[in-house]
Amino acid sequence: MVIRKAYRFRLEPDEAQQALLHQFCGQARFVWNKALELQKRRLDGGVPLLRYGDLAKYLTLWRSSEEYGFLRQGPVHTQQQALKRLDQAIWEGLDRNNPKGFPAFRKRGVHDSLRYPDPNQIKLDLRVWDEAGRRRLPKIFLPKVGRVKFRKTREIEGMVKNATVTRRAGHWYVSIQVEVEQELPxxxxxxxxxxxxxxxxxxxxxxxxxxxxxxxxxxxxxxxxxxxxxxxxxxxxxxxxxxxxxxxxxxxxxxxxxxxxxxxxxxxxxxxxxxxxxxxxxxxxxxxxxxxxxxxxxxxxxxxxxxxxxxxxxxxxxxxxxxxxxxxxxxxxxxxxxxxxxxxxxxxxxxxxxxxxxxxxxxxxxxxxxxxxxxxxxxxxxxxxxxxxxxxxxxxxxxxxxxxxxxxxxxxxxxxxxxxxxxxxxxxxx
Ligand SMILES: [Zn+2]
Known part of the structure; x- marks a missing residue:
């Protein structure tokens, strides 16, 4: 049976990379809030809600517009993932029994995260020695951010499926999800x-x-x-x-x-x-x-x-x-x-x-x-x-x-x- 496991490691981004991560988190938050506003207006006006596919089309429009063109600087995948999660949160939020309730607008610095869904775009460089024979930290390649160092505290086994970057208590972390074949008796x-x-x-x-x-x-x-x-x-x-x-x-x-x-x-x-x-x-x-x-x-x-x-x-x-x-x-x-x-x-x-x-x-x-x-x-x-x-x-x-x-x-x-x-x-x- 194939099961999914997650490994979480502390990232060690340099200053330029940190700035990019902050910027991309801001863009994902912007997309979330913008789409949420859109959906709320439809809900108030009695217009049927949009599903993810439609929201993604809006994203394409925003990215190519002059006004929101800054979104183009960030990876499209992480912004799409924000919409996907919003879509799910809205439909779950409509269920009155859901303790989480309807999704809220995101604030700066709260629950900042970036999800990279495409395993082909995440590359792990696990070498621990550099060309000169010195010890170094392994690196993970994140689209548009580059190769970010991380503290590999344990072996990563299995096929990498996706990665999520989060910021908590002033530090950046990456959670790498893998698929492994496992048969529990x-x-x-x-x-x-x-x-x-x-x-x-x-x-x-x-x-x-x-x-x-x-x-x-x-x-x-x-x-x-x-x-x-x-x-x-x-x-x-x-x-x-x-x-x-x-x-x-x-x-x-x-x-x-x-x-x-x-x-x-x-x-x-x-x-x-x-x-x-x-x-x-x-x-x-x-x-x-x-x-x-x-x-x-x-x-x-x-x-x-x-x-x-x-x-x-x-x-x-x-x-x-x-x-x-x-x-x-x-x-x-x-x-x-x-x-x-x-x-x-x-x-x-x-x-x-x-x-x-x-x-x-x-x-x-x-x-x-x-x-x-x-x-x-x-x-x-x-x-x-x-x-x-x-x-x-x-x-x-x-x-x-x-x-x-x-x-x-x-x-x-x-x-x-x-x-x-x-x-x-x-x-x-x-
Ligand atoms: Zn006791």
Whole structure:
């Protein structure tokens, strides 16, 4: 199924380009207001409204007239798009049940936007090195504006369909809409989140603990034992080399077992869930040092030492990577979210506080008294962050493949959702 996705990036236009963007936004606004005035007069006079096709003819007239000839300086497409949107807004506005009401005249600087509907006219130049070998920002070509730099914060996948330039809070942004072929396994629609932990490898949002690496723990003692033996041998002696080989083999064995266990686990997870949300490990490793941070005071102190650490660190990384490609094979996807405060935020009232964690396994909100297992709360917060991200990324809710997600969200108020995940009993006060 083909779905539409949108990527939004901050534009970095130079001064001349900014002036052009302002000018073109002004022209689109002018066209909107002019056509709205025309339609309002017809409405008041009881004359049938014009549809887009007729409005577009007016635009051609305006552009070729002496009086409004300044419109010719801007691209015709963005002005046509303003009319298209006006046309839609008027017909929707005539419906009394529409909460938005009848469209209004546009003011300078409010909702300034330019839509470029023709993918052939938008060209992306994604090179990040210039001829001299210096880093540069990628550029997007916009008709009559030229090549505008933008901050590409993520990869753009799919076929570019259109682009919209908007101005918000003093900055220019471009939203690039793409079409991608995506098959969500519709029979097994489900979204879940994983909280990657130290005691258990991961906790699912439904409370399932996953610890496939438990069998590896038995190797820990053995490894310590073999290493001690090595330290007693004479360096570079025949015995020393022999012992060293033994340790290498043990490490290899551990790696193989871990790989195998993770393969089985991820296959099972991907069969049961279409979308899985996890914390972004790159960011996470920075926020959670072994000594603990404000976010996680001392949580990892003991566990982050020695073999346990290497098992877990590599286990997390492998787990996430396997999930990513296995989900993509099945048409699902992996969503990564920022890990900050996921274990301290109350899922019921939103209160975020280190005091919500009296000890490692317990979550108890100091504000509303909500209490649950800390890992599960973490997974829940990761899940809700993932949902937010999906919506921000412009998952087209009209589309069936994404529609289930929105439907699922709207049919569950946060409390309801939470009750379903944790069981009604989780709502009791302590
Ligand atoms: Zn609370």
């Amino acid at each position: 519709l029979s097994k629609l489900s979204i879940t989140a994983l909280d990657l932990g130290v005691k258990h490898l991961a906790t699912l949002v439904d409370g399932t603990r996953i610890d496939p690496l438990f069998p590896l723990r038995r190797f820990e003692e053995k490894l310590v034992w073999e290493q001690r033996k090595l330290s007693r041998k004479k360096r570079f002696s025949r015995n020393w080399y022999q012992q060293k080989r033994r340790i290498t083999r043990l490490h290899e064995h551990i790696a193989n077992v871990r790989y195998d266990l993770l393969q089985k686990l991820t296959t099972r997870l991907c069969k049961n869930h279409a979308v899985i949300v996890v914390e972004d490990l790159k960011v996470r490793s920075m926020t959670r040092s072994a000594r603990g941070t404000v976010d996680e005071p001392g949580r990892n102190v003991r566990a982050k030492s020695g073999l346990n650490k290497s098992i877990l660190d590599q286990g997390w990384g492998m787990l996430v990577e396997m999930l990513r490609y296995k989900l993509s094979w099945r048409g699902g996807m992996l969503v990564k979210v920022a890990p900050h405060h996921t274990s301290q935020r109350c899922p019921r009232c939103g209160h975020t506080d280190p005091d919500n964690r009296p000890d490692q396994p317990t979550f108890r909100c100091v504000e509303c008294g909500f209490s649950a297992h800390a890992d599960q709360v973490g997974a829940y917060n990761i899940l809700s962050r993932g949902m937010e991200k999906l919506r921000d990324e412009g998952w087209d809710t009209a589309d069936a493949s994404a529609g289930w997600l929105e439907g699922w969200l709207s049919s569950h108020s946060p409390d309801r959702l939470f009750a379903e995940i944790f069981g009604e009993s989780c709502f009791g006060r302590i």
